Amino acid sequence: xxxxxxxxxxxxxxxxxxxxxxxxxxxxxxxxxxxxxxxxxxxxxxxxxxxxxxxxxxxxxxxxxxxxxxxxxxxxxxxxxxxxxxxxxxxxxxxxxxxxxxxxxxxxxxxxxxxxxxxxxxxxxxxxxxxxxxxxxxxxxxxxxxxxxxxxxxxxxxxxxxxxxxxxxxxxxxxxxxxxxxxxxxxxxxxxxxxxxxxxxxxxxxxxxxxxxxxxxxxxxxxxxxxxxxxxxxxxxxxxxxxxxxxxxxxxxxxxxxxxxxxxxxxxxxxxxxxxxx
Numbered sequence: 001x002x003x004x005x006x007x008x009x010x011x012x013x014x015x016x017x018x019x020x021x022x023x024x025x026x027x028x029x030x031x032x033x034x035x036x037x038x039x040x041x042x043x044x045x046x047x048x049x050x051x052x053x054x055x056x057x058x059x060x061x062x063x064x065x066x067x068x069x070x071x072x073x074x075x076x077x078x079x080x081x082x083x084x085x086x087x088x089x090x091x092x093x094x095x096x097x098x099x100x101x102x103x104x105x106x107x108x109x110x111x112x113x114x115x116x117x118x119x120x121x122x123x124x125x126x127x128x129x130x131x132x133x134x135x136x137x138x139x140x141x142x143x144x145x146x147x148x149x150x151x152x153x154x155x156x157x158x159x160x161x162x163x164x165x166x167x168x169x170x171x172x173x174x175x176x177x178x179x180x181x182x183x184x185x186x187x188x189x190x191x192x193x194x195x196x197x198x199x200x201x202x203x204x205x206x207x208x209x210x211x212x213x214x215x216x217x218x219x220x221x222x223x224x225x226x227x228x229x230x231x232x233x234x235x236x237x238x239x240x241x242x243x244x245x246x247x248x249x250x251x252x253x254x255x256x257x258x259x260x261x262x263x264x265x266x267x268x269x270x271x272x273x274x275x276x277x278x
Contacts, residue, residue, distance in 0.1 A: 068153055071105055112155075130216075130225055
């Protein structure tokens, strides 16, 4: 009999839980999370989403979290965009509630795992799953294994110094708001209508993203980079400028052999979280 796993994607604005059997999402529930809610409030929301009667045949729960976590002890340290998460023993709290094994990891790592097992990363043994949303972070797969680093901090590319700030402020959604006082979503709608200013902003963004990708390629030299997150949906508007920046990479063969794909399944983070249990 096939086992069922629950994957949980806990972001800064939404908490989503999915029931996965044989790699297929068979059921999903979601609840909005307010930035002001405490850790206790968020845990209560999770408990309400995963009710006792939905745990039949569930072999484990995997949770992706926007924070550095201790994957051995299941402790969550400070979480981005969520107050009150200071060394919370999250895994043990959920295990005590539901009586099944619980695994937690960084949300970008879960995205990479999901793409590797179920998405655009399936053909590759070494890949980076790069989440371009409000922030800018990645999960690293090397020879079929998730590389999370000693403190689960590998792939936090957005914290690298860049210009007057850090990469995250130029290679994620914050760039549009910080530099141009508009959301990426609004600018994308303008670019779709041919707005020259909006298209110029995306072109500039692509240049910065290309620079960040060059750094990642020097560090890890993966077969593929899979782009996900809200800003990846605007890829056509910055693709050309991104590749123009990549042309300046020191080793042209690396770029020739590199595959860059866009994630197409919004449930990949949930699938990746569930894959933590397998």
